[in-house]
Amino acid sequence: IGGDQGFGGAILLSSETALRSGAGMVSLATRPEHVPAALTRIPEVMVLGTSSANQLMGLLEKVSVLVVGPGLGQASWGRALLSAAVNAPLPQVWDADALNLLASGFVSLPKDCVITPHPGEAARLLGISIEQVQADRPAAAGALSKKYSAVVVLKGAGSLIAHPDGRLALCHQGHPAMATAGLGDVLAGLIGALLAQGMDGYDAACLAVWLHANAGAQQGKFGRGLAASDLIPVIRQLLEEHAPCLK
16 A cells, blocks of 8 residues: 555565565555556556545455555545554554654554664654664664564664564664665555465564565665666565575
């Protein structure tokens, strides 16, 4: 769910990643204006042009996992769709403007969520400065997981995955070329795909961060100009190398 006016590419990246990472049947709820572009880029995804939250209700009854937030915006359209998602009893991945709306107090986080803040979003969620987040990233990740009772992926150099029970994982892989737009949208779609294949939130987040970072490291060897979509085929290859599709 996402892709307000001017931000359609973000949710397309998430949808394509979910599809290519084994989610199976993928549906995309986005602005009606983005439907032609979505069908052109990823015709395998079922695209629902969504003008109001009411149009989501039938879809929410059929799906098993939600990814909410890439390109969502913070205007009335995004707020309405996020309000609908909150009431869906499903595992969810919240990213980008879903987190900004959460930080503003507009909504409460449902159960079984994975949230994927970058340091700026983490600072808003905790009510502290970015400098404070970066000064002690493990403490910030742990505080977020306990405050929101959610699995947290604190993105950045040395991404951290925190569970409310105190588990904490650190990813050392990655590449400086990954500091570019859209990488977070790919990660959100990847986590959603792994959740859809039966992994729990913490394991899905850990594996997704590892796959994402290693794909970025491989593509980063080619130098600057890395595009987020460059990671998608590499993620698919890495996933198959480590967990072959045998059925």
